[in-house]
């Protein structure tokens with residue numbers, strides 16, 4: 001009889017992306033023995049094929065665009081980017097696709113690492129196929145956290161394998177700029193990658209099946225990004241997608257829906273994400289392989305009884321963002337620890353064991369030209385859910401700090417206000433330099449700060465954050481106000 005390698009831990013985490021690492025960190029810090037299972041690189045998508053390399057490609061592009069609009073700097077910034085230097089910087093930011101540094105971090109935090117592919121094997125059990133083909137059985141006394149993330153969704157086109165299309169992985173790790181790149185999609189990956197590769201010298205064509213870019217955001221965001229992409233030379237086409245695509249002699253031939261053809265060196269499908277749950281043993285615990293794992297606000301999987309199975313990060317579809325997944329990880333870690341030690345859970349809104357921000361205040365920055373920074377409710381969601389909001393708009397080009405940034409500044413700001421509670425519930429900015437403004441909006445929303453108190457949060461002159469004052473003034477003039485700075489109808 002062969003020996004079965006079985007190890008018991010308090011907590012087993014499947015997937016060592018940013019989210020799995022943070023769950024493991026929190027449970028270990030609480031005194032629970034924790035093992036993390038990873039089939040590729042410790043650090044996950046974000047470190048090697050997503051946030052880090054993409055932002056490394058975008059930073060020079062955005063800085064050059066900003067500099068080009070500053071009087072006196074324009075001519076100096078007008079030259080081409082040094083693509084080789086940008087790509088070398090990108091390689092460094094992706095740690096040359098080597099996870100030694102992250103493995104060291106796990107060790108220092110006291111987290112055990114098991115390399116291999118993890119699959120659930122019944123409640124509280126995980127079977128790991130190790131790189132040498134062996135199997136290790138992990139038993140969890142208290143919890144299994146699935147943090148396996150997501151992967152690129154590809155459309156159902158004939159001959160896709162032979163086409164060898166780019167997904168976000170190739171788009172962020174390509175060794176050199178392609179001559180011609182066709183991007184399918186209009187979301188965050190499509191617009192960021194169009195911005196980066198266009199700036200690096202690639203001829204980019206972007207195919208959007210709808211009528212605008214960034215369709216999930218406020219309409220002004222997509223409009224401003226479309227204008228700048230066009231000015232940079234990107235061929236933007238709306239209401240169109242790919243009917244067929246095939247690679248011949250290294251070139252990609254594309255037929256468009258509704259007719260027309262394109263030829264390119266590469267084609268990138270930036271068409272959304274699917275969960276990495278197809279081969280993780282969900283069937284052994286009564287769940288469907290390939291499904292997103294729905295959780296409650298404590299991050300426990302709702303369809304799995306017994307409060308032992310958690311899904312954290314991209315895989316639960318609550319918000320596909322690194323910072324939001326790490327927020328969930330901190331909460332899941334606290335929930336797992338509380339349950340393990342028999343402590344009561346506090347799951348009220350905004351409590352230590354509830355991921356309330358996932359539904360009330362998810363901040364996101366899109367690193368395009370101009371940058372887009374958005375948190376909380378959008379007008380699209382308000383309409384869809386029938387929620388009553390007051391919408392306040394302000395042209396950022398009229399803010400003194402913005403004009404200092406660029407005399408011909410183009411940007412927009414929008415705040416959504418709950419008319420009954422008189423608190424901000426959504427805030428959306430588009431324009432150069434708005435990214436660092438976002439956290440003020442996130443604090444206003446999560447703190448549920450009344451408008452009357454926000455009047456006392458004085459923005460510095462001349463910064464772009466003076467838009468807060470302008471939004472308050474506009475709101476007062478349109479809707480009235482209360483307190484010391486009351487308006488016409490206040």
Ligand SMILES: Cc1cc2nc3c(=O)[nH]c(=O)nc-3n(C[C@H](O)[C@H](O)[C@H](O)COP(=O)(O)OP(=O)(O)OC[C@H]3O[C@@H](n4cnc5c(N)ncnc54)[C@H](O)[C@@H]3O)c2cc1C
Nearest residue numbers: 015017018019039044045050051118149313314320321322
């Ligand atoms: C191009 C691009 C740019 C992005 N830019 C940003 C950004 O600027 N800011 C931001 O906040 N978000 C960004 N995102 C989103 C961000 O990358 C994800 O939200 C984040 O990586 C999710 O983290 P995660 O830990 O849930 O999953 P992942 O990072 O996908 O990690 C999951 C890990 O689990 C491992 N794994 C999967 N299955 C198994 C298994 N069966 N056994 C063992 N291990 C397994 C994987 O190998 C991986 O290491 C970007 C995404 C893309 C595609």
Ligand SMILES: NC(=O)c1ccc[n+]([C@@H]2O[C@H](COP(=O)([O-])OP(=O)(O)OC[C@H]3O[C@@H](n4cnc5c(N)ncnc54)[C@H](O)[C@@H]3O)[C@@H](O)[C@H]2O)c1
Nearest residue numbers: 155185186187188189190209241270271272320365366367
């Ligand atoms: N800066 C950031 O925070 C950042 C950057 C990149 C990615 N991300 C995250 O990664 C996730 C994935 O990004 P994404 O851009 O792939 O997804 P997305 O959901 O933002 O956009 C997908 C786009 O593809 C289009 N599409 C889907 N199927 C199509 C088809 N068959 N033909 C043509 N168009 C099609 C959709 O209409 C949509 O415009 C996002 O949810 C985002 O949160 C974040």
